[in-house]
Amino acid sequence: MTAATAHPIRPLVAGNWKMNGLEASRAEFKALAAALYPQLAQKVDVMICPPATLLSRLAGDAAGTRIALGGQDCHAAVSGAHTGDVSAEMLKDAGATAVIVGHSERRADHGESDAVVRAKAQAAWRAGLVAIICIGETEAERKAGKTLAVVAGQLDGSVPDGATAANTVIAYEPVWAIGTGLTPTAADVAEVHAALRARLAARLGGEGAAMRLLYGGSVKPANAAELMAVPHVNGALVGGASLKAADFLGIIAAYR
Numbered sequence: 001m002t003a004a005t006a007h008p009i010r011p012l013v014a015g016n017w018k019m020n021g022l023e024a025s026r027a028e029f030k031a032l033a034a035a036l037y038p039q040l041a042q043k044v045d046v047m048i049c050p051p052a053t054l055l056s057r058l059a060g061d062a063a064g065t066r067i068a069l070g071g072q073d074c075h076a077a078v079s080g081a082h083t084g085d086v087s088a089e090m091l092k093d094a095g096a097t098a099v100i101v102g103h104s105e106r107r108a109d110h111g112e113s114d115a116v117v118r119a120k121a122q123a124a125w126r127a128g129l130v131a132i133i134c135i136g137e138t139e140a141e142r143k144a145g146k147t148l149a150v151v152a153g154q155l156d157g158s159v160p161d162g163a164t165a166a167n168t169v170i171a172y173e174p175v176w177a178i179g180t181g182l183t184p185t186a187a188d189v190a191e192v193h194a195a196l197r198a199r200l201a202a203r204l205g206g207e208g209a210a211m212r213l214l215y216g217g218s219v220k221p222a223n224a225a226e227l228m229a230v231p232h233v234n235g236a237l238v239g240g241a242s243l244k245a246a247d248f249l250g251i252i253a254a255y256r
């Protein structure tokens with residue numbers, strides 16, 4: 001077992017701006033950076049995943065702060081004839097230290113399978129980025145009582161061999177909770193996260209036991225404290241509420 005057993009898992013609150021963000025959005029980022037330092041100095045890592053177009057500019061703004069930057073997706077290849085795609089190496093070059101892969105919007109809009117997500121996670125590692133691998137059930141799957149089976153299958157299929165607590169973060173995002181204002185109960189989140197933790201530990205040993213498990217889906221300042229207090233929830237992946245510095249700060253405040 002690694003030293004991770006002896007130390008609590010350091011939480012991560014990551015903001016996914018999705019297809020939002022223009023030059024003017026830098027003001028929100030700067031407001032976040034200016035207000036965040038006292039909290040950052042304590043016990044939570046903070047990341048913003050802007051659209052790729054803003055990555056380089058925010059990298060300049062992030063200098064001297066402790067806000068990390070991530071991409072929202074990457075192609076599995078290093079480079080080549082893939083019009084419109086961005087490689088993990090390009091994200092790294094632009095200032096990212098991590099990349100989200102397998103977000104349900106990518107799985108739904110672009111037909112990304114677990115195998116594709118796995119290849120993208122490996123690409124992230126190849127470039128020296130942390131892979132933030134997303135999984136989560138649809139509303140129909142939850143209603144059919146298949147949640148645990150679905151997320152277990154996605155976990156097995158999307159997480160490559162060689163995953164460690166340092167190179168991988170798992171984000172559990174129920175599809176029906178994303179952007180809807182709906183969230184599972186704390187007990188429901190606890191059930192899923194405990195199952196994910198057990199599965200990761202069984203497969204990856206101490207690395208799985210120490211891997212960060214984020215919850216995502218309508219996390220807001222008003223519900224963050226309750227959700228972040230759930231066992232095996234080691235932070236949040238935040239969409240809409242990450243676009244405004246004040247809202248994102250209200251979520252991070254769950255770790256004060």
Ligand SMILES: O=C[C@H](O)COP(=O)(O)O
Pocket residue numbers: 016103173177178179180181216217218219237238239240241
């Ligand atoms: O990546 C973030 C998630 O999709 C959550 O989005 P949301 O906070 O807007 O529900």
